[in-house]
Amino acid sequence: MIQENYYENNIDLLDHIESIIDWEEIIPIYENNFQDYKIYNETKNPRLEMAPSTVDEEKAFYQEVLRSAGEVSGIYVSQVAQEIDKQGLKFENGKVIHPQAMVEMIQKYIEAGLAPVAFSRKYGGLGVPNIIKAFISELMYRSDTSITIAVGSMGLASILEKFASPEICEEWLPKFIEQNYTVTMGLSEPDYGSDLPEVKTKAIKDPNATEGENKWLLTGNKRYQTMACGVNGGPSATLVLARTGSPESGARGLSFFIAEGSGYEVTGLEKKLGLKASATCEVAYENSPATLVGSENYGLVKYVMGMLNGARLSVSSQGAGLSQTAFEEANKYAQERIQFGKPIAEIPAVKKMLNWMERETAAMRCLMVEAAYSVDKYMWTIDSGLPKSDPAMIEAKFWEKVANTLTPISKYYNSETCIQVVNTGLQVLGGAGFTEDYDLARLYRDARITNIYDGTTQIQINAAIGGIVAGMSANGIFREYLNKLQNGIDYSTIDSSKKRFHEDAIILLVKDFDTVVETYKKIEAREDKEAFAFEVVESAARLILSLLMERARTRSSKSSSSPNKNPRNNAISILDKRKQWCKDFHRDSKAILMANQVKLESAIL
Ligand SMILES: Cc1cc2nc3c(=O)[nH]c(=O)nc-3n(C[C@H](O)[C@H](O)[C@H](O)COP(=O)(O)OP(=O)(O)OC[C@H]3O[C@@H](n4cnc5c(N)ncnc54)[C@H](O)[C@@H]3O)c2cc1C
Incomplete structure (x- = not known):
């Protein structure tokens, strides 16, 4: 696998951190106006020693943590992942034996402080919001899934912070973290x-x-x-x-x-x-x-559902991470592999596959970030004890509803698309992709689980459909959410000759989506409603993604200011890339919505 810092060399990811995400909004919500810092000054509780006092300080901490995740994943784990997969596990006398190299890599993540990423500082965790957790997971999944799961599994217990008593949290969480x-x-x-x-x-x-x-x-x-x-x-x-x-x-x-x-x-x-x-x-x-x-x-209806929502965000990151790797590995191979006297990357059919992989990965990252953002926008406020009429509480309630729909959408979309992206990556390598000489075969096998565990795609569709259809009523939450996304887009920097690829395309997609939902509502038979829910959720996903891609373009910087040693990132600015991605992505979205409309119409004939 490519050996480099997977954070520093990903211009799309860097652009999210540096320009697209509004840290002035997220950090004060997560830090509850820097409460941990104030408590530290009063109590000198060592677990709160790293608590920040400003947005800039915290943002710098996030960047440091991400750099560290990118380094362990890209420099070390990436180099042994294939061999660890080959060795596999043994089960002897009731004991599971992991490869020694895997144990060493888990230790590297622990030493980098990345294992307790999901927990708050007061129990010994890293104390970062879901957005940062999502990026860290993505970076770790980029090199290997088995190791990432082993390190990250502890994070499932973060659900205790929300629902268990402080006594139970104090008894179990510091122990989980300290003893790995x-x-x-x-x-x-x-x-x-x-x-x-x-x-x-x-x-x-x-x-x-x-x-x-x-x-x-x-x-x-x-x-x-x-x-x-x-x-x-x-x-x-x-x-x-x-x-x-x-x-x-x-x-x-x-x-x-x-x-x-x-x-x-x-x-x-x-x-x-x-x-x-x-x-x-x-x-x-x-x-x-x-x-x-x-x-x-309340085991299933409250606590397990909460735990599964966290796990689903993690699968969404897994989709982005695996796809990024598949793209990078396929792209590298395509530059080096010569057929018909030129690198296969220059053959239009291969170039098209690579462009699609890169674009879909960028879209998945947008969705991963947005799903995590929607959770951050409510999770830290909803239990704050503020009165229901408080504007912060009203806002949190809105985002809770959005998150309940967006989380299954991001799990379903990123897992299904990652399987296709990895499959396409393998295709770029031709016969070499089918051998164990390259990483694509392992990535292909590992990607296949993503739409099964933590609730299959069909279960995610069941979870999302109600919020979408009811939410598209005149004053519905989902409609309001789509409006918010649209309002966050600025087309003024787009050349008027290119307007039809951006603003007009979005207007048409919004209209097409309304038609899709209206057609779905006309289906009467319950069985048909269940069977065709997928077409509606897929259409919703594509519209949201088109909007997110435009918003990312709106907020994007012209170039990333972070150290970037990778020459292939310097050929075209990230902003120009985003413009191209938007144009092609909206075209694909349009085709998907049209196809879904045809299928839905067949159900009401
Ligand atoms: C590698 C791996 C790791 C796992 N890790 C864990 C773990 O740590 N903990 C844990 O508890 N579980 C774990 N699982 C289990 C996993 O979550 C389940 O496999 C998954 O939820 C699906 O359940 P199932 O396999 O029984 O399939 P089934 O429930 O039998 O489903 C079979 C098919 O029917 C469809 N289907 C079923 N019901 C519906 C419905 N109502 N509507 C539409 N379609 C439906 C499904 O989508 C699927 O296509 C893991 C599984 C694997 C393979």
Whole structure:
């Protein structure tokens, strides 16, 4: 794989950090007007020592962290990822054995301080908003998925900060961070995957617990438990969905628990198409000790949904990271591979594939950032105790609704598109792409899981469709959101001869999307409504992406001021690239919306 700092050499990503994202808006919301800094001055709590006092200070910290993630991923992990994948995992005497090089790479990320990226400072975390988490994940996924999952799994436990008592957080989170736990999402069972409301693992109160003691016992089997084994004897814990109600109680009878790895048994390891170095474990619970999180019976509807939303943002980053790598590796190969007396990069059909890959990756990054932004815009305010009528609270409520629709859209879109981008990258390499001599084969296998785990694409469509269709009513939230995006675009810097590629294209897309939604509303049969929901969500995704690409162009700088040692980035300014991306992206969006309209019309005939 290409060996370079994956942050410093990505002009699109740098442009987001330096010009596109409004840090003056995000940082004060996340920092709650620099509360941690004030508390540090009063208490000298060492966990808050790094708390910033200004936006500039915090932005500089973000850049430092991203540089560090880009370095570990691009300089070190990228060079051993292929070999680690080849070695894979062993399962001997009930123990999972990871390759030594993988353990060393995990250690490098830990030493760079990147493991507790999802947690707030007060528990020993990095204390960064979701936008920064998204970029860090993207940079890590660029070199390898299995290692990124092993390091990042701990972040699942950040859901405890939102829903668990301060006592539970203090008991578990600093321990997870200090001892480098892996943390697993304990949902799937052999007979229940998408159908989580039916999971059967049973939770009972520990009969030996004293009055008021939070001690429970779990019994049942879970499947596909990523990293439930820890790393080569290292500690692990699982956040388990288990039934406290009757067997017929459905979603309302499920509760959420923390279980230590020492209390359950890893009984097997899945043999998989990809993620060869990521342990996907079968786990047996037999009267295994557990701690209840939050209130009984809210396990699925509140806590697991919250955890899954975080995991879905992470898959969105995975899509962007894998796609960026596929593009970079394919682009490099295409410059070097000579056929018919010239580099294949100069052959129009190959150039077209590369341009599409680069453009789609840039779009995915926009969506990843926007989904994370929508969460940041509500998450830190919604539990602040402000009155409902406070403008900040009204704004947070709006963004919560947007995030509930945007998160499944970004998970679905980035995973599906990343599979296509990696597939196209492999095509650019021809026969070489199909061999194990290059990284594309591994990337291809690893990409394939993205639209399955953390809820399949079909489940994301189910999650998004309601918010889109209801939200497109005259005063609906989704319509208001689209209007906001449109208002953030400035066409005045566009040459009048090019206007039709930008402003006119957007006006037509908005109109086409309205027609798509109106046609969908006319479908009567429930089965058809479910079957054709995809066409509406895909159309929504493409419109949002076209708007985000235009907004990125509006805010973009002419060139990136960061150190950029990569000569291929200097051929054309990022702003010129964005103009070209917008033009071609809107054209593709138009074609997709038209095709979807044809399909929807067939459903109402
Ligand atoms: C490598 C890997 C790692 C994983 N890690 C974890 C983990 O750490 N923790 C964990 O709990 N789980 C994990 N999973 C499980 C994963 O989340 C599930 O595989 C996924 O949710 C789908 O469930 P399923 O495999 O049972 O498929 P099923 O639910 O059987 O679905 C099969 C097909 O039916 C479709 N379908 C099902 N229901 C609907 C519906 N209502 N509407 C439309 N379509 C539907 C699905 O989209 C899919 O196409 C992992 C899986 C893999 C392969």
